[in-house]
Amino acid sequence: MRVLEAPDWDRWFGTLERAFGGALVNSVEEREAWRSVTECERSVGVWDGDECVATAGAYTFGLTVPGGGVVSAAGVTMVSVAATHRRRGILTSMMRRQLDDVRSWGQSVALLTASEPAIYGRFGYGVGTRQLSAEIDTSRVSFRVPADADGADAVRLRYVALDDARESIESVYARQVHGRPGMLERRPGWERKLLIDPPERREGATALQCVLARRGEGDDAETVGYALYRVKPGWEPAGPKGTVVVDRVSALDPVAYATLWRFLGEIDLTSGVSVSNLPVDDAFQFLVSDVRRSNIRVRDSLYVRLVEVGAALAARTYQAPVDVVFEVEDAFCPWNEGRWRLTGDIKGASCERTADAADLSLSVRELGSMYLGDTSPVALAAAGLVRELRPGALAEASVAFVSPVAPWLPHGF
Known part of the structure; x- marks a missing residue:
């Protein structure tokens, strides 16, 4: 090696x-x-x-x-x-x-997306985020938009070539990245890699298309969202039955987001929208007229491994005051083994080694699942993966670890 x-x-x-x-x-x-x-x-x-x-x-x-x-x-x-x-x-x-x-x-943290999820648990990786996918029957489902979506503050949609749109897409992404756990700050080069569109990847669909949502006029116009998608044509005896295959759709405000979804749902000669990676709390679920005909599914996404337990837990904040001692099992990275006292709140946290009695016992894999706020310690305890040693500690940790917005990985790597 x-x-x-x-x-x-x-x-x-x-x-x-x-x-x-x-x-x-x-x-x-x-x-x-x-x-x-x-x-x-x-x-x-x-x-x-x-x-x-x-x-x-x-x-x-x-x-x-x-x-x-x-x-x-x-x-x-x-x-x-x-x-x-x-x-x-x-x-x-x-x-x-x-x-x-x-x-x-x-x-202090390692991440991966698993081609085979069964492999990486034994190395301490736990499911840290999930992703939502949907197959929306737009022949029977419409998208609502805010009342002022078509008023004076309306956004205007324009087709833009991928190369010309790259800077605007990255600008929108950069403004969102710190607002949701699980999103990634990337090194230069990723903005090009993520927009490469080889024909052999299209599976019968068109080349990748880009629509920018802009607010304002002329030089003062601001890009507030974008949609990247393909159209996969389809026909049946009754007429056209194409599918809009969404690669990414993102916006900085609710009006722009709803406007982009309405656009995707009304593209000519299509009767469906397919999307494979959205946050589990994504707003589109509340914009559709019939969520059942949106065929929503959820699956695992990002796997998280705490390499340095103390540093990792101290790097995030907590939704409620927390003071718990974890008994951590980590045979693969033995420097994490033992007891750690986590104290913190919405302003900050510390996590240090301690000789105090443990309140919760778990493996580093479960800490990885809890880390970004996707999985509740209560849920893990129900599966027998977290043990409560002090009454009340489980509820305290569960309230503290939650994230107001669901963590989400926007793209693979």
Whole structure:
């Protein structure tokens, strides 16, 4: 196992592609975008002679936590082991090396999105955010908009080429990133990677289209939202039955957001809107005329691992005063084992080692699930994963850890 060197990137990335069943990228532009965001100094490969047989990497992100603060986090990515080299402990060795590295980099949290969720629990990762998807029957569902949506303060929608829209999209994103736990501050290069639109990824739909929502006139106009989407044509004997496939839709205020959704639901020759990644508390659920015909589903999204328990818990705020002692189990990162006293409120927190009696007993995996406010300690206790040792401690922690807005990961990595 060794740190990835730039000249080896193609072979390293080829190992990853083979492990995921084939080519992950097919265009020169997309391949260069993947290469440009790879942090070689934070990536490792396992080599058997001249053959690369396993890969793992980490991106540098700023992770928004409850309270609006940002912690430096390692976005674990590109993890693979060749099918010829399974059951030799390679994955465990890479995870061991990686978490040691993350700690040495001074990052208290590691993140990942799991292709197979069953793999990463044993390394201390817990489900930290969920995502909502929907298949909306727009032949029978309409979108309401605020009463003043078409008045003097109305937003105007305009088609804009992706390259011309990139700066406006990033501006809207940057204004939102600190308002919701789970969102990521990104290094330069991601704004280009996330807008690459290779034809082989379209699955019969059009090229990616962009509509900007703007308020005001001329040079004073401000971009307040955007929608990125494709249209997948479809026909049946009764007429057109196309689908609007939403990539992202975002806005800075309710009027702009509702206006964008109304637009998506009324595109000619379509009768459905498909969207795969929204926050579980997303406002669209309250804009639709019939939520049942929106076919909403929820699934796991971001997995969170506390690498330094004390630093991570002290980096966020808490919705109510809290003073609890956790007995933490963490066999994979033993420096986290033991008792930690968390004290804090909406203004800030501290988390230090203590010899005091424990109030709650749990593993670091459960702390990861609780960290961003998605999962209540009460729910985990009902599954037998958190034990209450002091009466009342469970309710105290559950109220404190909640986030007013649901945590959400806006895109994969």
